[in-house]
Amino acid sequence: MLRRILSQRRTVVGTADAFHHAPPPILAESLNNAVGTHFVIVIVTQPTGRPRMTRNAAVRRANDNHALWETLMNARVRRHALLATGLLTLATVATNAQAAPLQAYNVDPASVSVSGLSSGGFMAAQLGVAYSSIFQAGFGVFAGGPFDCARNQNYTACMYNATPSITTPNANINAWSGNQIDNKSNLTNRKIYLWGGTSDSTVGPNVMNKLKAQMDVFGTAANIKYDTTSGAAHTFPTDFAGTGNNACSSAASPYISNCSFDGAGAVLKHLYGAGLNARNTGTLGGSVVSFDQSAYLSAANGGGATGYAYVPANCASGGATVCKLHVALHGCQQSYGKIGDKYIQNTGYNKWADTNNIVILYPQTTVDNTSHSTWSSGSVANPNACWDWIGWYGANADQKGGTQMAALVAMVNKVTSGYSGGGGGTPPATVPAAPAGLSVSATTASSVSLSWSAASTATSYKIYRGGANVGTSTGTSYTDSGLTASTSYSYTVSALNAVGEGVQSSAVSGATQAAVSYSQSVTATVTTHYVAGRLTVTQYNQMGAKYGYNANMTLYLCGSTWTNSATCGPLS
Known part of the structure; x- marks a missing residue:
């Protein structure tokens, strides 16, 4: 027996x-x-x-x-x-072990960010663009490429240091904005971190440069940090020698290398600010936990059965400490099934997370040897357990509702569902909805006035002109001044509360009036202007109270109307 x-x-x-x-x-x-x-x-x-x-x-x-x-x-x-x-x-005897469900933590939803390497970098860009209202702290890309890169060209055009076209991807961002993806204007307020190795021949500097150029088109230049490491291959850069890690010039498993550059620290400091506490270089106080990822993403859609998270001690305690969340996406051939826990333990994210109360979520992919139709690359299997950036698992793979992206967002929402703030009452559970009813209420030759309906739980609003933030308001109206006459402008408005900024409203256009040149100007006292018929009784009283009845003021004749505005605006 x-x-x-x-x-x-x-x-x-x-x-x-x-x-x-x-x-x-x-x-x-x-x-x-x-x-x-x-x-x-x-x-x-x-x-x-x-x-x-x-x-x-x-x-x-x-x-x-x-x-x-x-x-x-x-x-x-x-x-x-x-x-x-x-x-x-x-x-x-045999046991069919299953991980525990993913837990909720006291994590501020406005603190969520994402980064990834290689296919994880492409996925991070997809999440950062399509779900910009979720990843409000921004996103980081290590050796990845442009959003939507492989939809209208073979994926090889987005690799091997090629120079992919971003014309169609950019047009898609414009066309999908506010529908298939979150409003593109959100990107102007998002921090974006980019890193590439000069000797990377798998993806390559040219591809990363195209991602930078793509993001610049959408008003992100002021918030982008782009680092490069000379001689670095296709790898995740660290500044320490983790067990099994490579030399910086090596593009081999586990694709993590000592490049004398702290990639994890660089991306986290850019996304969360230079004021982060120094990393823990000793024994970490938190722990790595596993969770049942199959509840979110099936193996048929490239998902590993088990996901992992690093949870700092302060975040695990369930106390008043408000934590942040960063999603760290491995690349091809870096899933747990390929390299064990090396991406979790050897990239350096946990060292920074431990001292800054950042929960690090490590979702996992799995090998998929079944061929799937892709956007523009034919029928292809996924034997290297890559994240989907070529359309393996649906035509909407890089849009809201795409199978893998929706699963990742669901994990994020689960983690942040435990948010209770730092005491002092219960904060709103989510950011406000987009303000409704945005309209143009008035125009002049140099201004456009806006109004909108109040958004539930909103405490203030941001006003955007052409995607750029031009002002804030605690009410439901705003006048944008200093504009050019006879010019059309596009506006959106977002609502804010204690959780963060919500998505922007549908856009509305408003055109300034044509400039009217005055035909005559007269400088005299208020009383003289009144006697000459250039001011009505009401205007006489208003101007007298403002300037003094015997003080000089200049009036301009615009058509048949006198005004104190040299640009023919209303009398003020």
Whole structure:
């Protein structure tokens, strides 16, 4: 019977210390492929009396290291290890371990940001553009490319240091704004971080430069930081030598390299400001937790069964500390199934998160060997577990509602659903809706006046002209002055509350009136103007009270009307 059991089970050999004290991610890597199968643990005792083992081939598919660890403990592995005096074989029954649900934390929804490498960089750009109302703190792209790059050209045109066209992608941003994607004018207020290696031949500097050019078109230039590292290959840059990391010039698994450049710190400091606390270079106080990602994204759509998050101690406590959220997206060939927890542990995000109360969400993809029709690249499989930037999982892959993006946003919404602020009452749960009823209420040759309906929970409003913020208002009206005569302007308005800024309203156009030149000017006292018939009684009283009845003032004849405006505006 035992011989039959052993022939049907895989054997994992390791030290008792490894099984008792190894952190769950390492244990999961040791027992990869064990979930859903039978396995045998063999412990060998050395002459010293202390149980020691050698590691055999580690099994590769653990979806939930925490649940598996608990199962091992419940199976009395510890007791058997301590009682071992010779060669002990312990057979355990199968368990279909499943991670716990993703938890909610006291995270400010206005603090959400995202970054990614390679396909994760393309996805970060997609999220930052399409869901700009969600990723309000901005987005970062490491060795990625333009939004919508592969929709109308083969994906290879967006790689290998090619120079992709952004004409159609930019036209799509304009056409989709406010519908398939959030309003493009949101981008003017978003921080954007870009990084590329000069020796990257997988994506390449030319592709990154096109992303920069694309974002510049939409008014982001003042908020973009673009770093490059000389000699860096296609990799995630760090300034420390993590276990298994490469030299900076190496484009090989795990695609994380010591480039003497802190990529995680650079993107987080740009998105959240230079005032971040110094990173923790010692033992971290928070922990990596796993969650059931299949509740959000299926394997059929490229999703890994288990996702991970780094949660600082202050954020896990459920106290009054208000935390931030950053979504860190791995690249192709960097999923947990490909490189274990290296992207989670070796990129450096957690070091900054630990001292700045930032929850880091690490969603995961999975290998998909099924061929799928793509936008413009034919029928292609996804064996490298890339994020979808070529249309594998739907024509709307880079639009709101796209399968992978909607899943990522749902994870974000779950994390931020625990937001309760820092005390002092219950804040609004979400940002306000877009103001309705925006209209032009009046115009002159140099101004346009706007009005709109109040948005629920709004405390103030931002007014945008041509995508640029030109003013704020605590009421539901605003006059934009100093404009050019006979010119049409486009306006949108957004509402703000304690959570943050909502999406912008539908646009409305307003044209200034034609300039009217005065035909005559007269400088005299207010009384003289009245006697000459240039002022009515009401105007005489108004001007007298303003200037003094015997003070000189200049009036201009515009058509048949006298005014004190040299541009023929109304008398004021």
